[in-house]
Amino acid sequence: MQPHDFFLILLLILVGARLFSELFRKLGLPPVLGELCAGIIIGPSLLGWVEPTATIKLLAEIGIILLLFDVGLETDLHRLKQSGKNAAIVAVGGFLLPFILGSWVSYSIFSLPLIASLFIGGTITATSIGITIRVLSDLKKRSSTEGEIVLGAAVLDDIFGVLLLTILYEFSQSGGVDLANTGKVFLFILLFFATAPAAAKLLALLIQKYDSGTKSQGLMATAIFSLVLFFAWLAHRVGAPEIIGGFAAGLALSRRFLLPFGIALRENQAFAAKIENQIRPIVYLFTPIFFVTVGLSMNLRDIAWGESHVWLFGGAVLAVSVIGKMAVPLMLKGIPPTKRVVVGLSMIPRGEVGLIFAEIGKTAKLFDNETYAALILVIVMTTLIPPFLIKLAYRNDS
Numbered sequence: 543m544q545p546h547d548f549f550l551i552l553l554l555i556l557v558g559a560r561l562f563s564e565l566f567r568k569l570g571l572p573p574v575l576g577e578l579c580a581g582i583i584i585g586p587s588l589l590g591w592v593e594p595t596a597t598i599k600l601l602a603e604i605g606i607i608l609l610l611f612d613v614g615l616e617t618d619l620h621r622l623k624q625s626g627k628n629a630a631i632v633a634v635g636g637f638l639l640p641f642i643l644g645s646w647v648s649y650s651i652f653s654l655p656l657i658a659s660l661f662i663g664g665t666i667t668a669t670s671i672g673i674t675i676r677v678l679s680d681l682k683k684r685s686s687t688e689g690e691i692v693l694g695a696a697v698l699d700d701i702f703g704v705l706l707l708t709i710l711y712e713f714s715q716s717g718g719v720d721l722a723n724t725g726k727v728f729l730f731i732l733l734f735f736a737t738a739p740a741a742a743k744l745l746a747l748l749i750q751k752y753d754s755g756t757k758s759q760g761l762m763a764t765a766i767f768s769l770v771l772f773f774a775w776l777a778h779r780v781g782a783p784e785i786i787g788g789f790a791a792g793l794a795l796s797r798r799f800l801l802p803f804g805i806a807l808r809e810n811q812a813f814a815a816k817i818e819n820q821i822r823p824i825v826y827l828f829t830p831i832f833f834v835t836v837g838l839s840m841n842l843r844d845i846a847w848g849e850s851h852v853w854l855f856g857g858a859v860l861a862v863s864v865i866g867k868m869a870v871p872l873m874l875k876g877i878p879p880t881k882r883v884v885v886g887l888s889m890i891p892r893g894e895v896g897l898i899f900a901e902i903g904k905t906a907k908l909f910d911n912e913t914y915a916a917l918i919l920v921i922v923m924t925t926l927i928p929p930f931l932i933k934l935a936y937r938n939d940s
Contacts (some may be wrong), residue, residue, distance in 0.1 A: 555580075555584070555598070556831070581836060587843060606788075607784055607787070607788035610788040611792035614791065633698035635870030639865070645663030660710055667702070668892050672833070672836075675693065683884075763821060766817055853916075
């Protein structure tokens, strides 16, 4: 691809994201759906102007990392701890139920091979934290009780998903599972969570010191952006999702960070506000690229619309996908019914995470074209419909 071609593609993505997000906002619909639809329209599904190339996917990865950094900045760690029990229940239930139900339906009812059935179960365990958090943010509910539960559950869900993907990928390649390697990945993830916020806090104090003594423009934005990228890289190196690194960095720099390392930064509210003001324009630039790319990756032409198997199998997997994510949140105690419904709906979107599972399964030749098309249909439906239902749930509650 020539540089000038890439400039035009980036222009289409950014302008398309802005136009459709504004259109959906004026129609009273979640703006993130506008960005997803922009990707579907300009991508392979309809116009075919833009392909999800490696470069675009890399920019999208930066977008989701920065989005989670921004989420970390806004997170009240004390409230996140308070929701910890409910978040853990939602995460574990929302991980195990879809995996078991999806694998069982595929293996017992549709007679697919065991490893293919396990991959299908793994595909529907995923939760697209980016889409979920963006919808709640657009509705000004990110810091609500249900928002904190969803955030905690989605972070745990990502960790479980990485471990499951590690196990299934090894199984598909070698026919066996290396438990020692899986345990090592889990241990590294725990160590990262234990040390990353404190390390980020120390680096932030260094940034604060040098920022107060320089007149150079852009030092703060460059330093914080570099810090986020470093922790994303570090998270990947220890086997965790890159977005967890961005979230850990944002959490450490939050005004509400409660560990001892946070004392100095918490006292300097002006510095914390400066971080937010200087990094937010970068976040707003990159995050739409991520959501458009999710739309680009959903090639609706891959769905064999005329095949009955696609609809029967896709419908069955869609049903267990929704049931598996909704069942546990609906049984939470001490939370109003509407909030329970919102938590369940917020855990349904699969988005890019489900696409990763499906693509690996296809590359490993575990799925035929009809099964892969059915999975794409499930991912599309679970990504596009929940934002409407979340907004409707809040509207009916008001």
